Amino acid sequence: xxxxxxxxxxxxxxxxxxxxxxxxxxxxxxxxxxxxxxxxxxxxxxxxxxxxxxxxxxxxxxxxxxxxxxxxxxxxxxxxxxxxxxxxxxxxxxxxxxxxxxxxxxxxxxxxxxxxxxxxxxxxxxxxxxxxxxxxxxxxxxxxxxxxxxxxxxxxxxxxxxxxxxxxxxxxxxxxxxxxxxxxxxxxxxxxxxxxxxxxxxxxxxxxxxxxxxxxxxxxxxxxxxxxxxxxxxxxxxxxxxxxxxxxxxxxxxxxxxxxxxxxxxxxxxxxxxxxxxxxxxxxxxx
Numbered sequence: 001x002x003x004x005x006x007x008x009x010x011x012x013x014x015x016x017x018x019x020x021x022x023x024x025x026x027x028x029x030x031x032x033x034x035x036x037x038x039x040x041x042x043x044x045x046x047x048x049x050x051x052x053x054x055x056x057x058x059x060x061x062x063x064x065x066x067x068x069x070x071x072x073x074x075x076x077x078x079x080x081x082x083x084x085x086x087x088x089x090x091x092x093x094x095x096x097x098x099x100x101x102x103x104x105x106x107x108x109x110x111x112x113x114x115x116x117x118x119x120x121x122x123x124x125x126x127x128x129x130x131x132x133x134x135x136x137x138x139x140x141x142x143x144x145x146x147x148x149x150x151x152x153x154x155x156x157x158x159x160x161x162x163x164x165x166x167x168x169x170x171x172x173x174x175x176x177x178x179x180x181x182x183x184x185x186x187x188x189x190x191x192x193x194x195x196x197x198x199x200x201x202x203x204x205x206x207x208x209x210x211x212x213x214x215x216x217x218x219x220x221x222x223x224x225x226x227x228x229x230x231x232x233x234x235x236x237x238x239x240x241x242x243x244x245x246x247x248x249x250x251x252x253x254x255x256x257x258x259x260x261x262x263x264x265x266x267x268x269x270x271x272x273x274x275x276x277x278x279x280x281x282x283x284x285x286x287x
Contacts, residue, residue: 063210
């Protein structure tokens with residue numbers, strides 16, 4: 001579909017210069033939407049702790065909250081999961097825009113206790129080949145990272161599909177692109193995640209991948225169910241107010257991966273324009 005190609009240009013044009021978003025293809029978006037439409041109950045996992053700042057980063061919660069809320073607006077059940085270190089930040093973000101309920105867990109097994117029909121990861125670390133967790137500075141942060149990505153192989157073994165979004169290569173689900181990323185980022189190859197998913201979206205910013213998933217659900221709903229521009233500011237304010245920091249700048253400011261609110265609003269505006277056009281030209285998809 002033409003609209004998926006346009007979405008790729010919005011969320012996968014390599015604006016951060018990491019060369020990860022350039023791996024995104026329209027077929028990834030198409031397959032992701034199929035998984036979302038077929039699901040009845042969805043577990044969305046996020047949360048990335050920055051030990052140097054003693055706080056979670058701002059990327060991840062917004063995309064997770066907006067996807068979860070869009071699923072609920074489409075009649076699905078959605079629950080957000082994170083670990084204790086990231087719980088208050090995610091809960092604050094969700095509460096700011098009337099998003100889904102948030103649960104704190106410390107293992108992947110706990111996530112699957114609710115028997116979701118789809119498991120989603122957005123900006124959640126995945127294990128490297130040595131079993132450790134690394135940030136984009138190649139620092140080992142295993143001591144502050146609960147192994148929630150363990151839910152991915154458990155889910156796949158149980159026949160539960162896994163959808164993932166990442167922007168650096170070290171996130172759960174990015175094991176799907178480990179070969180490509182090892183060539184693109186050879187000096188970082190030992191830090192790359194080996195955790196795989198049924199479908200993974202490599203994006204410029206993980207939040208944007210979550211926004212895109214929420215936006216695409218509008219095709220099934222027949223109306224816009226994604227984020228509104230003004231909600232970007234509300235979420236960022238809630239995140240910073242709860243103590244979150246930008247994972248790139250490591251400052252407690254209303255930015256995500258160094259991009260300010262105006263950039264994120266522009267992404268949402270573009271997604272809304274793309275989906276509004278697609279809804280007008282596409283027969284409403286059955287839920």
